[in-house]
Amino acid sequence: MIKIAITKGRIEKQVCQLLSKQGFDMEPIFHKDRELMIETPDGLSMIFAKANDVLTFLEHGIVDVGFVGKDTLEDSDFQDYYEMLDLDIGKCYFAVAAYPGYKDKVFHRRKRIASKYTKVAKDYFNQKQEDVEIIKLEGSVELGPVVGLSDAIVDIVETGSTLKANGLEVIEKISDISTKMIVNKVSLKFKKEEIFDLIYKLKGE
Numbered sequence: 001m002i003k004i005a006i007t008k009g010r011i012e013k014q015v016c017q018l019l020s021k022q023g024f025d026m027e028p029i030f031h032k033d034r035e036l037m038i039e040t041p042d043g044l045s046m047i048f049a050k051a052n053d054v055l056t057f058l059e060h061g062i063v064d065v066g067f068v069g070k071d072t073l074e075d076s077d078f079q080d081y082y083e084m085l086d087l088d089i090g091k092c093y094f095a096v097a098a099y100p101g102y103k104d105k106v107f108h109r110r111k112r113i114a115s116k117y118t119k120v121a122k123d124y125f126n127q128k129q130e131d132v133e134i135i136k137l138e139g140s141v142e143l144g145p146v147v148g149l150s151d152a153i154v155d156i157v158e159t160g161s162t163l164k165a166n167g168l169e170v171i172e173k174i175s176d177i178s179t180k181m182i183v184n185k186v187s188l189k190f191k192k193e194e195i196f197d198l199i200y201k202l203k204g205e
C-alpha cells in the first residue's frame with residue numbers, strides 16, 4: 001500500500017480530481033467530512049495536511065509520496081526527496097509586488113519586504129545582492145503595503161486579482177509554481193513498482 005500526503009485545500013481538490021480522471025476510485029475522498037486519513041478501494045492510504053507538514057511526514061517516512069506546491073519546496077530547507085512528476089496543476093508564480101512607483105520611493109533606503117515565504121524572499125534579494133528587511137506574515141500578505149508595514153511583498157500570483165483589488169502590481173516575476181509529486185528516497189527503493197505504477201497512471205500512460 002502506498003501512503004500519500006496531500007496538501008489540503010486547492011491542491012487536494014485538483015489532485016483528487018486528477019486521480020479520479022485517471023481511473024482511481026476516489027468516492028470515499030469526495031464524500032469525506034472531517035476525516036484526515038482515508039484508504040481508497042484501490043489501496044491508496046491518504047492523509048490531508050498543511051503544505052509544510054506534507055514535507056514533515058515525508059521526511060519522517062510516515063508517507064511514501066507527497067503532493068505539494070513548488071512554493072513549499074522552495075521555501076523549505078528539507079531537500080532529501082525525489083521530485084518525480086509535475087502535475088501541471090496549481091499553476092501560479094512567485095512575484096515581488098508593490099504599489100506603482102515603488103522603485104522611485106525606496107531606491108535610497110533599505111526596503112521592507114513582507115512574505116509568507118521568507119526563504120524565497122531572502123534567496124531572491126540575496127541573489128540580487130540587495131540587503132532588505134524581511135517581515136513574516138502568515139497570509140493575506142498583500143496587507144503589508146496596504147497598512148504600511150512593508151514597501152513590497154513576495155507572494156504567489158495566479159490571476160492577479162488580489163493585487164489589483166488592493167491597488168498593487170507585479171514589479172518582478174521570480175519563478176513559476178505548480179504542484180509536484182515528491183517521493184521519499186527509501187520508499188522508492190522498497191516500493192518502486194507501486195510508485196512507478198502511480199506515476200504512469202497519473203501521466204495517463
Ligand SMILES: Nc1ncnc2c1ncn2[C@@H]1O[C@H](COP(=O)(O)OP(=O)(O)OP(=O)(O)O)[C@@H](O)[C@H]1O
Pocket residue numbers: 007008009010011051068069070071072090091092139156157158159177178179
Ligand atoms: N492563488 C493560487 N493559485 C494557484 N495555486 C495556489 C494559489 N494559492 C496557493 N496555491 C497553491 O496551493 C497551495 C495551497 O494553498 P492554499 O491557499 O490552499 O493553502 P495555504 O494558503 O497554503 O494555507 P491556508 O489557506 O490553509 O492557510 C500553495 O502551496 C500553492 O502551491
Ligand SMILES: O=P(O)(O)OC[C@H]1O[C@H](OP(=O)(O)OP(=O)(O)O)[C@H](O)[C@@H]1O
Pocket residue numbers: 138139140141142155156157158159160161162163
Ligand atoms: O492572483 P490571485 O488569483 O488573486 O491569487 C493570489 C492569492 O492567492 C493566494 O492567497 P490565498 O487565497 O491562499 O489566501 P492567503 O493570502 O490567506 O494565503 C496568494 O497568497 C494570493 O493572495
